[in-house]
Amino acid sequence: MDSMPFKRLSRGCTNIYGSRFASEHMPVDELPYDEMPKETAYRMIKDDLVLDGNPMLNLASFVTTYMEDEAEKLMLESSNKNVIDHEEYPKSVEIEQRCLKMLANLFHSPKQDGETTAIGTACIGSSEAIMLATLAMKKRWKNQRKAEGKDTSEPNIIMSTGVQVCWEKAARYFEIDEKLVPCTETRYVIDPTQAVELVDENTIGICAILGTTYTGQYEDVKGINDALVAKGLSIPIHVDAASGGFVAPFVNPDLVWDFQLPNVVSINVSGHKYGLVYPGIGWALWRSPEYLPKELIFNINYLGADQLNFTLNFSKPASHIIAQYYQMIRLGRRGYQAIMTNLTNTADYLTEQLKRMGFTIMSDGAGNGLPVVAFRLGSTQNILFDEFSLAHKLRERGWIVPAYTMAADCEKMSMMRVVLREDFTQSRCDSLVHDIQAALKALVDQEVRSIQRYQA
Numbered sequence: 487m488d489s490m491p492f493k494r495l496s497r498g499c500t501n502i503y504g505s506r507f508a509s510e511h512m513p514v515d516e517l518p519y520d521e522m523p524k525e526t527a528y529r530m531i532k533d534d535l536v537l538d539g540n541p542m543l544n545l546a547s548f549v550t551t552y553m554e555d556e557a558e559k560l561m562l563e564s565s566n567k568n569v570i571d572h573e574e575y576p577k578s579v580e581i582e583q584r585c586l587k588m589l590a591n592l593f594h595s596p597k598q599d600g601e602t603t604a605i606g607t608a609c610i611g612s613s614e615a616i617m618l619a620t621l622a623m624k625k626r627w628k629n630q631r632k633a634e635g636k637d638t639s640e641p642n643i644i645m646s647t648g649v650q651v652c653w654e655k656a657a658r659y660f661e662i663d664e665k666l667v668p669c670t671e672t673r674y675v676i677d678p679t680q681a682v683e684l685v686d687e688n689t690i691g692i693c694a695i696l697g698t699t700y701t702g703q704y705e706d707v708k709g710i711n712d713a714l715v716a717k718g719l720s721i722p723i724h725v726d727a728a729s730g731g732f733v734a735p736f737v738n739p740d741l742v743w744d745f746q747l748p749n750v751v752s753i754n755v756s757g758h759k760y761g762l763v764y765p766g767i768g769w770a771l772w773r774s775p776e777y778l779p780k781e782l783i784f785n786i787n788y789l790g791a792d793q794l795n796f797t798l799n800f801s802k803p804a805s806h807i808i809a810q811y812y813q814m815i816r817l818g819r820r821g822y823q824a825i826m827t828n829l830t831n832t833a834d835y836l837t838e839q840l841k842r843m844g845f846t847i848m849s850d851g852a853g854n855g856l857p858v859v860a861f862r863l864g865s866t867q868n869i870l871f872d873e874f875s876l877a878h879k880l881r882e883r884g885w886i887v888p889a890y891t892m893a894a895d896c897e898k899m900s901m902m903r904v905v906l907r908e909d910f911t912q913s914r915c916d917s918l919v920h921d922i923q924a925a926l927k928a929l930v931d932q933e934v935r936s937i938q939r940y941q942a
């Protein structure tokens with residue numbers, strides 16, 4: 487029996503919405519037996535995706551949502567190159583090394599005979615870079631302990647409770663105990679003194695975050711370094727500069743957080759955050775080769791020549807590395823500085839507007855943290871609804887402003903966060919301010935109506 491209630495009148499000369507594909511369910515579990523025309527597959531998937539949020543209005547994410555056409559073109563043109571294949575794509579590999587050199591210089595790598603000593607690799611993101619850095623710290627600690635004939639069964643790592651989830655993953659995946667420095671209701675970053683007090687003979691390293699995911703604040707890397715030095719401890723510090731690595735050097739160049747500090751042995755940065763490349767790239771750098779134990783480096787020859795490899799993933803497209811290089815030479819220091827300064831100024835403006843509305847601000851302004859505004863409803867606002875209701879209300883206008891709870895130990899505190907990315911102009915900020923005001927008013931009106939109904 488024909489499942490169609492009406493017979494289709496014409497065949498072959500209609501557009502996709504008159505074709506049988508428009509009246510059939512999209513394949514969701516079984517690989518379809520028949521093929522479909524490419525235009526139809528394209529249109530149906532494009533249409534399916536319209537229910538995704540608009541990346542430009544997604545203020546939850548640190549990840550790049552805008553790139554110039556030329557960068558996109560280069561990405562497309564190099565997305566069929568597997569950069570692991572050094573023999574076939576030597577130029578792409580060289581470009582990866584150029585990016586690494588530029589980052590090594592930006593992060594003040596020590597120099598030997600005029601050359602930076604730092605080594606590194608492109609990764610799929612900061613998480614992979616952090617996994618590698620954690621493994622390197624663990625392996626070095628283990629090698630040292632073994633050489634001294636000591637127990638190696640209980641490695642630990644020190645970090646604040648405000649770390650991104652990838653640190654908890656690294657600790658769990660690689661069987662390292664987490665020694666956590668708690669955040670408090672007034673301090674959302676690590677306390678350097680407490681961190682150093684937790685050091686023991688099994689500590690593989692300390693993580694310091696340059697721009698926390700919760701509030702965008704910079705942890706005091708120098709404070710940790712100096713406290714270690716004062717105690718004569720050579721415990722390694724890894725700086726998680728996922729976001730700050732491409733912000734602080736341009737907005738706050740006098741901040742000392744990188745390889746200038748003797749105990750900083752490794753740094754990660756996300757190319758796909760303030761490095762201004764679409765998602766899929768991070769960078770791991772070690773101060774010098776001695777901090778990357780040889781056991782983590784593999785020599786393979788099955789792609790046609792001997793080559794070194796020390797990433798968790800094997801294959802990845804060259805496109806993101808090429809795009810990172812494009813951004814670096816297209817923008818230069820001045821370009822990055824101009825963009826990051828604009829964002830910092832806009833963040834400060836947004837902070838002022840939110841304060842005027844009665845919100846409590848949790849982030850640091852004036853370039854002392856990331857261009858991120860973290861805030862929560864203030865006690866003077868005198869309202870019953872919470873941040874989650876406000877986030878929900880803003881969603882009606884398309885804005886994605888997350889409401890979430892703070893890190894462990896102050897998880898009762900709910901808050902909201904706006905991450906300002908390259909395409910967040912003053913004009914878009916004005917629209918957001920307007921919509922937050924309107925959302926607050928709508929929620930207050932609704933609250934008043936509920937109270938009146940209840941009283942009645």
Ligand SMILES: Cc1ncc(COP(=O)(O)O)c(C=O)c1O
Pocket residue numbers: 548610611612613614650652695697698699726728729756767768
């Ligand atoms: C501080 C910090 N570290 C690490 C990560 C993980 O980075 P990626 O998404 O590049 O893996 C993030 C992501 O937001 C982050 O904010």
